[in-house]
Amino acid sequence: MKNGFRQSMAWLHTWCGLTCGWLLCAIMLTGTLSVFREPITRWMQARPALQEAAAADSGMAVPLEQAVRHLAQQAPGARLWRIEFPAHPGDAMLLIWRQGRTQEHAALHPVTGALLPQPWGRATEGGRHFMSFHYLLHAGMPGYWLVGWVSMCMLVGLVSGVVVHRRIFQDFFTFRPGKGQRSWLDAHNATAVTTLPFLLMIVYTGLFIFYTSYMPWPMRTVYGSEPQAHARFQGELLQHAAEPPDRSRAGEAAALVPLAPLLAQARQLLGQPARALVVEQPGDLHATVRVLGRVDENEHPSRTLLNPAGSVAFDGVSGAVLQLQRHDPGAAFATEQVHGVMESLHFARFGGWSMRWLYFFSGLVGTVMVATGTVLFSVKRRQKSGKEFGRATAGVYRCIDALGVASVAGICVACIAFFHANRLLPVELAQRPQWEIRAFLWIWLATLVHAALRPPRRAWVEQLGTAAALCLALPALNAASTGQHLLGYAGAADWQRMSVELVALGLGLALAWTAWRTQRGWRAKPVAQPRRGAAMEARA
Amino acid sequence: MSRTHQGSGAAGRWSVASRVLAAGLGGYAVAALCASAFTLLMVRAALMPRADAVLWASFASFALYTVAALWVFAARSATRAWAGICGVCAPCAALLWLWPA
Numbered sequence: 001m002k003n004g005f006r007q008s009m010a011w012l013h014t015w016c017g018l019t020c021g022w023l024l025c026a027i028m029l030t031g032t033l034s035v036f037r038e039p040i041t042r043w044m045q046a047r048p049a050l051q052e053a054a055a056a057d058s059g060m061a062v063p064l065e066q067a068v069r070h071l072a073q074q075a076p077g078a079r080l081w082r083i084e085f086p087a088h089p090g091d092a093m094l095l096i097w098r099q100g101r102t103q104e105h106a107a108l109h110p111v112t113g114a115l116l117p118q119p120w121g122r123a124t125e126g127g128r129h130f131m132s133f134h135y136l137l138h139a140g141m142p143g144y145w146l147v148g149w150v151s152m153c154m155l156v157g158l159v160s161g162v163v164v165h166r167r168i169f170q171d172f173f174t175f176r177p178g179k180g181q182r183s184w185l186d187a188h189n190a191t192a193v194t195t196l197p198f199l200l201m202i203v204y205t206g207l208f209i210f211y212t213s214y215m216p217w218p219m220r221t222v223y224g225s226e227p228q229a230h231a232r233f234q235g236e237l238l239q240h241a242a243e244p245p246d247r248s249r250a251g252e253a254a255a256l257v258p259l260a261p262l263l264a265q266a267r268q269l270l271g272q273p274a275r276a277l278v279v280e281q282p283g284d285l286h287a288t289v290r291v292l293g294r295v296d297e298n299e300h301p302s303r304t305l306l307n308p309a310g311s312v313a314f315d316g317v318s319g320a321v322l323q324l325q326r327h328d329p330g331a332a333f334a335t336e337q338v339h340g341v342m343e344s345l346h347f348a349r350f351g352g353w354s355m356r357w358l359y360f361f362s363g364l365v366g367t368v369m370v371a372t373g374t375v376l377f378s379v380k381r382r383q384k385s386g387k388e389f390g391r392a393t394a395g396v397y398r399c400i401d402a403l404g405v406a407s408v409a410g411i412c413v414a415c416i417a418f419f420h421a422n423r424l425l426p427v428e429l430a431q432r433p434q435w436e437i438r439a440f441l442w443i444w445l446a447t448l449v450h451a452a453l454r455p456p457r458r459a460w461v462e463q464l465g466t467a468a469a470l471c472l473a474l475p476a477l478n479a480a481s482t483g484q485h486l487l488g489y490a491g492a493a494d495w496q497r498m499s500v501e502l503v504a505l506g507l508g509l510a511l512a513w514t515a516w517r518t519q520r521g522w523r524a525k526p527v528a529q530p531r532r533g534a535a536m537e538a539r540a
Numbered sequence: 541m542s543r544t545h546q547g548s549g550a551a552g553r554w555s556v557a558s559r560v561l562a563a564g565l566g567g568y569a570v571a572a573l574c575a576s577a578f579t580l581l582m583v584r585a586a587l588m589p590r591a592d593a594v595l596w597a598s599f600a601s602f603a604l605y606t607v608a609a610l611w612v613f614a615a616r617s618a619t620r621a622w623a624g625i626c627g628v629c630a631p632c633a634a635l636l637w638l639w640p641a
Contacts, residue, residue, distance in 0.1 A: 005614050012613040149564075155606045156563075160613075204602060211598040217572040218579040218597040222590045222641050236591040335592045338599070 006163060013160040014377065018400070020153035021374035022407035023137075025367060026444075027147060029411055031134040031202075032363030035348055035356050036503075037127025039496035042088075044422045046482045047121035049090035049492055050109060060085075061260035063093055064277075066113030068256060070106060071095055071282070081279040086110050087294070090492065092120060124422055125433035129440065130415070135206075138437060148214050154203050158196065165189055180521065181383065184376045191369035198362040199369075205346040209339070237336050247322075250285035257319040259289065266291035266312040269324055275309065279316060287316025305344045371408040378404055378456070402451040402459070409463035410447030412511060416470040416504070417443045423481040457518070464515035471508025475501045558618040566625035567608035573632035575601035580641055 033040065064083070071081045075097040082096040092107040107120035137143035175186045192199075207214060212230060223229035256279065263274055272293035280288040293309040310326040344350050348359040378401050389396045421439035425432055451459040478501065479485040489498035575597040582593035608625070615621035 004616075008614050009610070012610070152602070152605060152609070155602065156609050159606055159610060207602045208599055211601075215572065215575065215598050215601045218575045218594045218601070221576040221579050221636060222583055222594055233591060233594060236589070237595065335589075335595055338595055 006166070009160040009163040013157060013164045016153050016160065017157045017370075017373050018377050020150045020157065021370050022403050023146070023150050024154055024370045025374070025407045026411045027134055027137075027150060028363060028367040028370060029415060030130040032360055032367060033415065034127060034131040034134055035360045035363065036500070037131050039127070039500050040130070041124070041126030041128065043497045043500040044124040044126045044419070045121040046423075046478075046484060047092065047107075049494070050092060050116075051090075060110075060263055061258075063108055063110055063113035064259045064263065066115075067093065067095055067108055068259065070108070070115065071097065071279075074106070075099065075104070076283060079281065081282055083277045083279075085274055085276060087275070088494070088496075090494075092116055094120075119427065122422060122427055123432040125436050129418065129433075129437055133440075138441065144210075144213075148207065148210065151203050151207050154199075155207075158200060158203070161192060162196070165192070178521070181376070181379050184372055184379050188369060188372040188376055191365050191372065195362050195366040195369060198359075199366050202346060202363075202366075205342045208342050209346055237339075247280065247286045247288045249281050252285040253283055254285040254287065254317045256282060256287060256316055257289070257314070262289055262314050262319060263291060265321075266293075266314075269312050269321070270310040270326060272296075272310060282316070285317060288322065289314040289316045305341045305350050374404050374408065399452075401456040402448065405451035405456065405459045405463060406444070406448035409460060409467060410444055410451065412467035413447050413463055413470065414440050414444035416467055416474070416507075419474055419504070420470060420477060423477050461515050461519045464511050464518060468508045468511035468515055471504045471511060474504045474508075555618045559612055559615075559621055562618065562621045562625055563609040563612040566622065566629075567605050567612060570608040570625055570628050571601040571605035573629050573636070574604055577632040577635050580636060580639070583641060584639070 067083050071078075075081065078097040078099070080097070084094040084096065086093060091110070093110040095106040095108065097104050105120065105123075106118065107116040108114065109116060132138065135144065135147050137147060139146070175190060176182045177186075212219060219233050220229065223233045259277065259279075263277060267274055270291075270293040272295065274291050275294035276292045278290045278292065280290065290311055290313045292311045295309045310324070312321060312325075313323040314320065315322055348356050351358075378397070381397055381400075385393055385397070387393050418436060418440040421436045425435055425439075429435060447463055450463065454462065475486055484497070486498060486501050489495075489501070578600075579590070579593045579597040582588050582597075583590045587593075588596075608628075611624065612621040615624060
């Protein structure tokens with residue numbers, strides 16, 4: 001019976017892992033990249049660094065006045081104006097508003113308030129692309145539910161995997177490189193053991209974040225299924241959080257209070273620098289000015305997992321404080337914080353950059369675990385067919401091979417091609433962010449077609465090689481298209497953008513090495529096959 | 541090993557399809573109904589505030605779903621798997637239906 005249990009778990013692990021592994025590779029790789037979505041966005045925007053902008057944080061009176069003047073001219077009827085303050089030395093001050101359905105931008109010099117040339121940098125989806133692909137697959141609600149389903153399968157795969165590889169911790173110290181199937185299995189085990197706690201945490205928090213849509217039934221049992229039920233539940237959960245002040249449009253014109261004193265007051269109230277300032281219903285008697293604080297994880301690493309930024313709302317005409325929301329690190333842990341803590345855990349919103357690097361490497365190793373798992377299936381079946389599909393087996397294996405190539409190597413090509421698309425698409429192109437995403441999706445599809453047309457080995461080597469070449473060429477393309485380069489970033493102490501290129505180079509080398517090993521390993525394989533095949537069957 | 545376990549031919553294929561359905565839909569039903577019944581019991585017995593009960597039940601539901609899915613594939617036959625799923629779902633559903641909040 002015990003043996004039967006393990007066998008059924010092995011069957012489940014193989015097939016659940018194979019069918020979901022393809023999509024999981026894409027989801028995990030993009031999730032790993034979204035850890036660095038802000039640096040990626042900064043790199044893709046490629047905004048030139050401003051000189052003498054270092055003292056930007058002092059006054060702000062002049063640029064804020066200029067900002068309001070510009071916004072009043074360009075967007076008098078907008079529902080809200082958003083002013084984003086520079087996050088790094090050399091950044092511009094950004095003005096954002098909506099004109100109909102399109103979002104408009106303008107950039108001001110943060111000291112002089114002078115209008116900077118348009119467009120300021122490149123319009124781009126940036127790192128947000130990886131994040132939204134990670135949980136939506138750019139496919140709206142069907143994509144959202146598909147990701148939920150695949151996440152559940154990953155949970156099943158992880159638990160059944162522990163049962164199957166019961167000697168998993170012993171296996172961890174076993175690595176037999178250059179031995180074909182054995183090596184793939186060892187790599188699969190080693191990467192799984194090192195990241196198992198991380199992967200369990202990340203997939204579970206990922207599912208739980210969306211529990212009100214993935215698992216709404218407990219809530220509906222108690223709160224009913226009408227649309228207000230969710231708001232009632234949230235209200236009871238966040239019993240201490242204040243209601244936002246109700247400020248509907250009065251319809252009466254009134255002048256906006258000067259913003260600089262409000263900004264200074266907000267900084268003092270929050271004890272945080274300001275990230276952005278939002279004017280709701282500008283020009284109306286009921287205008288509201290909201291100052292959003294910035295949590296600087298690197299200067300003040302949080303002592304708890306929960307460290308949201310505060311905000312202050314002012315009356316936009318009188319300047320009176322309407323609402324102050326401040327994070328209280330001394331507050332006792334309560335149920336209302338559970339969801340926030342899960343989000344912090346999933347989004348790596350704590351611990352600063354060192355934690356992000358840890359997440360990044362754990363995510364990469366986890367992706368390698370899934371990738372080696374899907375490859376292992378093809379490697380095993382190439383030696384000894386399972387004949388699972390009767391006469392169609394060979395054809396199905398061929399499809400499995402192609403899907404494996406496109407989902408492991410192809411997604412790497414598509415991800416790095418997304419960066420290239422950003423640099424190659426014309427700066428003035430309308431709907432530029434959408435074209436970047438289209439390029440990503442079409443190239444991913446192209447890798448699938450390529451994998452279907454070429455023999456598996458050639459497809460693997462060619463796609464891995466393409467991804468490696470694209471990674472290694474990224475700094476050169478950047479220098480050619482924007483004039484920005486590694487040394488320039490280093491000189492300006494712009495570690496974020498420098499790291500993007502360094503990581504691309506590092507991953508490029510790793511991909512090149514993998515391509516080279518694949519090429520070589522395939523050739524060496526037939527000599528060493530039979531012995532190992534027998535040993536494998538006995539073990540799995 | 542997979543073939544001996546799942547059987548071969550058409551019968552084996554139906555068994556696999558049946559189990560996949562039992563794990564996917566049945567497992568979800570087990571998770572949803574158990575979590576809902578737990579919430580209801582906690583609220584009825586006044587053991588914790590209702591918002592807390594919802595939160596913890598939802599949190600546990602994904603683990604429950606996983607266990608249910610694994611159990612479906614460990615069961616000796618697909619019929620047994622369905623019987624087990626129904627055996628867990630029925631009392632929870634009865635509780636929710638007879639004693640609503």
